Amino acid sequence: MSVKTYSLKKDANIYLSKNFKINEFACLDGSDTVLIADTLVVLLQGIRDHFAASVTINSGYRTAARNAAVGGSKTSQHLLGTAADITVKGVPHIEVAQYAEHLLGKSGGIGLYNTFVHVDVRAARSRWDQRSGKQVVVGGWPGYEAAQVVIDPAPAPAVPVRVLCRCGDLLAAMEGIRLNGAIYAPVRQLGEALGYSVEWKEEEQKVIVK
Numbered sequence: 190m191s192v193k194t195y196s197l198k199k200d201a202n203i204y205l206s207k208n209f210k211i212n213e214f215a216c217l218d219g220s221d222t223v224l225i226a227d228t229l230v231v232l233l234q235g236i237r238d239h240f241a242a243s244v245t246i247n248s249g250y251r252t253a254a255r256n257a258a259v260g261g262s263k264t265s266q267h268l269l270g271t272a273a274d275i276t277v278k279g280v281p282h283i284e285v286a287q288y289a290e291h292l293l294g295k296s297g298g299i300g301l302y303n304t305f306v307h308v309d310v311r312a313a314r315s316r317w318d319q320r321s322g323k324q325v326v327v328g329g330w331p332g333y334e335a336a337q338v339v340i341d342p343a344p345a346p347a348v349p350v351r352v353l354c355r356c357g358d359l360l361a362a363m364e365g366i367r368l369n370g371a372i373y374a375p376v377r378q379l380g381e382a383l384g385y386s387v388e389w390k391e392e393e394q395k396v397i398v399k
């Protein structure tokens with residue numbers, strides 16, 4: 190991760206990614222210097238892309254004076270340019286936290302507040318819930334993976350397969366499956382019914398019919 194220093198006057202409208210430009214990260218006291226970690230931009234763009242909804246940065250970089258004025262912690266990640274307090278249009282904050290959890294995994298910070306989600310890209314992992322007004326350390330914000338819809342492929346419909354000799358006698362009956370418009374029968378049962386020996390070579394992933 191590298192943190193870059195920008196000038197609000199000179200760089201305000203420069204885009205750092207598809208949807209985020211420098212003035213969105215600027216300190217709300219109007220200071221010219223803006224610190225922004227490149228991985229923070231990647232994280233925010235990932236959230237923006239996933240929800241396909243606009244992300245508003247309520248607070249990005251903060252100068253020490255501004256941080257003190259808003260009652261931020263002295264070790265706030267906002268001082269380093271590594272944090273953003275965000276809202277995602279039309280998306281519950283908890284879902285934003287859960288998706289950030291999915292993206293950050295074993296690193297970074299995610300704090301859930303009543304009106305926004307704090308995300309940061311620090312190296313060590315930190316998770317908290319501030320919705321009660323008090324900071325409660327939590328294990329994480331699971332839920333995104335669980336919420337994924339698992340599409341269980343419908344089992345291929347079984348089809349009875351009967352092997353008859355020319356005379357019409359039934360040599361074998363087995364269950365095949367219908368898949369993509371074709372009917373498949375198990376090669377061993379079919380082969381043996383026809384008098385062949387069927388050998389499966391596991392290492393070569395090969396069937397030998399003799």
Ligand SMILES: [Zn+2]
Nearest residue numbers: 272273274307
């Ligand atoms: Zn924050």
